[in-house]
Amino acid sequence: MTAERPPFAPGPGARGLLPEGFRDLMPPWAEHEARLTDRLTATFAAHGYERVSPPLVEFEDSLAGAGFAGAPAGRLSAGAAPMFRLLDPASNRMMAVRSDMTLQIARLAATRLADRPRPLRLSYAGHVMRVRGSQLRPQRQFRQAGVELIGAEGREAELEVIALAVEAAETAGLDGLSLDLTMVGFVPALARGLGLDAAAAETLTAALDTKDVGALDGLDETARGLGRGVLEAAGLAEPALARLLALDLPDEAARLARDLADLAGRIAADVPGVALTVDPGETRGFHYKRGAAFSLFAHGVRGALCRGGRYRTGGADAAGTDRGPGGEPAVGFSLYLDTMLQGLAPPAPAETVYVPAGTPRAEAAALRGAGWRTVNGLAKPGDPVEEARRLQCSHVLTDRGPVPVSTAG
Amino acid sequence: MQPDEPLVLALPKGRILKEVMPLIRAAGIDPEPAFDDDDERRLRFATNVPGLHIIRVRAFDVATFVAFGGAHLGVAGNDVLMEFAYDDLYAPLDLDIGHCRLSLAEPDPAGPLGHMVTDAAGDTPHNVGHIRVATKYPNITRAHFARHGIQAECVKLSGAMELAPALGLSRRIVDLVSSGSTLKANHLREVAVIAHVTSRLIVNRAAFKTRPNTVGAWVNRFREVAAHAA
Numbered sequence: 001m002t003a004e005r006p007p008f009a010p011g012p013g014a015r016g017l018l019p020e021g022f023r024d025l026m027p028p029w030a031e032h033e034a035r036l037t038d039r040l041t042a043t044f045a046a047h048g049y050e051r052v053s054p055p056l057v058e059f060e061d062s063l064a065g066a067g068f069a070g071a072p073a074g075r076l077s078a079g080a081a082p083m084f085r086l087l088d089p090a091s092n093r094m095m096a097v098r099s100d101m102t103l104q105i106a107r108l109a110a111t112r113l114a115d116r117p118r119p120l121r122l123s124y125a126g127h128v129m130r131v132r133g134s135q136l137r138p139q140r141q142f143r144q145a146g147v148e149l150i151g152a153e154g155r156e157a158e159l160e161v162i163a164l165a166v167e168a169a170e171t172a173g174l175d176g177l178s179l180d181l182t183m184v185g186f187v188p189a190l191a192r193g194l195g196l197d198a199a200a201a202e203t204l205t206a207a208l209d210t211k212d213v214g215a216l217d218g219l220d221e222t223a224r225g226l227g228r229g230v231l232e233a234a235g236l237a238e239p240a241l242a243r244l245l246a247l248d249l250p251d252e253a254a255r256l257a258r259d260l261a262d263l264a265g266r267i268a269a270d271v272p273g274v275a276l277t278v279d280p281g282e283t284r285g286f287h288y289k290r291g292a293a294f295s296l297f298a299h300g301v302r303g304a305l306c307r308g309g310r311y312r313t314g315g316a317d318a319a320g321t322d323r324g325p326g327g328e329p330a331v332g333f334s335l336y337l338d339t340m341l342q343g344l345a346p347p348a349p350a351e352t353v354y355v356p357a358g359t360p361r362a363e364a365a366a367l368r369g370a371g372w373r374t375v376n377g378l379a380k381p382g383d384p385v386e387e388a389r390r391l392q393c394s395h396v397l398t399d400r401g402p403v404p405v406s407t408a409g
Numbered sequence: 410m411q412p413d414e415p416l417v418l419a420l421p422k423g424r425i426l427k428e429v430m431p432l433i434r435a436a437g438i439d440p441e442p443a444f445d446d447d448d449e450r451r452l453r454f455a456t457n458v459p460g461l462h463i464i465r466v467r468a469f470d471v472a473t474f475v476a477f478g479g480a481h482l483g484v485a486g487n488d489v490l491m492e493f494a495y496d497d498l499y500a501p502l503d504l505d506i507g508h509c510r511l512s513l514a515e516p517d518p519a520g521p522l523g524h525m526v527t528d529a530a531g532d533t534p535h536n537v538g539h540i541r542v543a544t545k546y547p548n549i550t551r552a553h554f555a556r557h558g559i560q561a562e563c564v565k566l567s568g569a570m571e572l573a574p575a576l577g578l579s580r581r582i583v584d585l586v587s588s589g590s591t592l593k594a595n596h597l598r599e600v601a602v603i604a605h606v607t608s609r610l611i612v613n614r615a616a617f618k619t620r621p622n623t624v625g626a627w628v629n630r631f632r633e634v635a636a637h638a639a
Contacts, residue, residue: 210500211501213501213502213609214487232632297615299619303614
């Protein structure tokens with residue numbers, strides 16, 4: 001792992017190599033992913049979420065900010081976000097490839113759909129591109145699917161969205177689901193309540209995020225004690241919340257802790273069949289969220305397959321409040337399809353029947369009508385069975401109808 | 410939840426293993442006898458706890474196995490954690506064993522390599538723009554010098570860093586130091602401590618979230634054991 005080495009760049013000899021983080025989805029996985037997308041968006045539609053499909057590329061100023069730590073907490077706002085950028089030769093303006101779709105939905109809600117009654121329920125599915133992958137998830141292009149419930153305050157809206165995320169993952173076939181809850185804003189509130197300076201607050205945040213007890217050593221005794229308490233209050237919801245509520249937290253942090261306990265209690269009652277954990281110290285990946293936030297994990301899947309939570313759609317106005325244009329309370333989630341595929345059984349190979357050249361078209365159509373996939377012979381082969389085998393068909397059409405190639409001739 | 414999938418605990422080979430085993434045993438985990446047999450070629454061992462396996466790997470690899478979810482729990486020094494900075498590792502417990510420090514060392518001016526220091530008398534971290542260091546920890550080393558505004562060029566070695574100055578690879582090394590006797594034997598002296606190192610219980614983040622019953626219970630168990638030992 002010498003980091004002296006420049007990033008791997010394929011030389012001219014390595015034809016057909018893709019850039020790091022990009023990959024081809026091959027049969028049968030490409031179809032599997034497409035079906036998964038359909039199943040997810042069908043679940044969203046069944047709950048009254050209308051599908052929108054914004055473009056892959058927009059002017060950078062309308063996309064900047066997504067997932068960028070420099071954006072003010074709790075707002076989708078502009079900033080020098082790391083995004084793929086390209087110059088639009090037509091307008092001479094900078095464009096960017098979306099790294100998240102939530103911002104685009106927020107733009108639609110604030111502009112074209114501003115007059116629609118609230119709450120507004122929208123769903124989406126599409127590819128996003130990231131400038132960098134992470135160590136464990138190197139993908140730089142992947143598909144997301146999700147919903148946004150816009151213009152709704154309150155716990156009921158959060159419960160609807162969380163229950164829908166769980167239902168979507170269950171319907172997709174994932175098992176052993178576990179839902180991890182946090183309250184974005186808890187850690188900053190704790191740091192403020194303890195009167196920590198910026199550097200100490202950062203130490204506390206990093207230590208709690210990575211559950212690194214050693215990293216708390218640089219803090220004063222009170223902060224270290226509470227930090228340790230919060231760090232130990234992560235895990236199965238019931239015991240962890242009991243530990244969290246027993247801590248002597250500063251006012252604002254204590255309020256958020258009670259809020260987290262309330263949310264967990266409501267979910268335990270409303271969304272059965274999912275293991276519930278809490279992690280008040282979690283801040284990762286929730287850059288523009290605030291308030292209730294969640295991640296969904298599943299058996300056999302490395303890392304979170306879904307993240308979501310509460311945020312505000314609008315940018316700040318000149319005074320820095322959220323009453324800027326389009327500033328509405330919203331809650332939503334994104335499912336990561338590449339991650340979900342890890343936890344799903346590989347698709348069964350499709351049954352395909354080889355239809356020798358010269359077979360009437362109506363006959364092949366009848367087979368398709370009966371659910372077969374047909375592979376049309378273009379030229380009369382010597383032996384149709386051999387040809388079916390060569391083309392990797394499971395069956396061959398004979399006078400007796402489709403016959404498995406394994407038993408035919 | 411799938412109770413059938415075994416939980417894997419990754420332990421580092423070598424020096425730390427001797428210190429960590431009393432804690433493992435105190436937590437109620439007894440590996441099968443082959444674990445203590447030095448001639449045993451297997452790397453994965455059953456324990457008296459059903460569904461809990463132990464693997465024995467190199468210290469640096471403990472972090473990698475746990476970060477990628479191959480193992481769910483492990484024991485690793487914070488030197489390894491700092492070097493890799495894996496996003497998906499939790500280090501919720503300091504086991505208070507394996508104490509040493511990660512230090513910068515250079516030739517002892519009073520020793521036979523002293524001329525390397527005196528010849529380059531002006532070459533101090535305060536007035537050079539570029540420094541070459543032999544180390545197993547290029548990321549930590551670069552970050553350490555970067556904090557002082559110096560770009561460090563690292564020569565990555567996997568061991569025997571102490572040879573580097575005498576053989577002209579680099580004047581400085583960054584390595585683990587416990588008693589300092591290896592440095593002394595190689596005519597080097599410790600000039601700065603970059604980090605104090607202890608062994609930590611590490612946990613895969615996804616395992617912590619998806620198997621809160623078992624993984625959480627082991628973290629708590631080790632917490633009790635470590636508190637008792639302290």
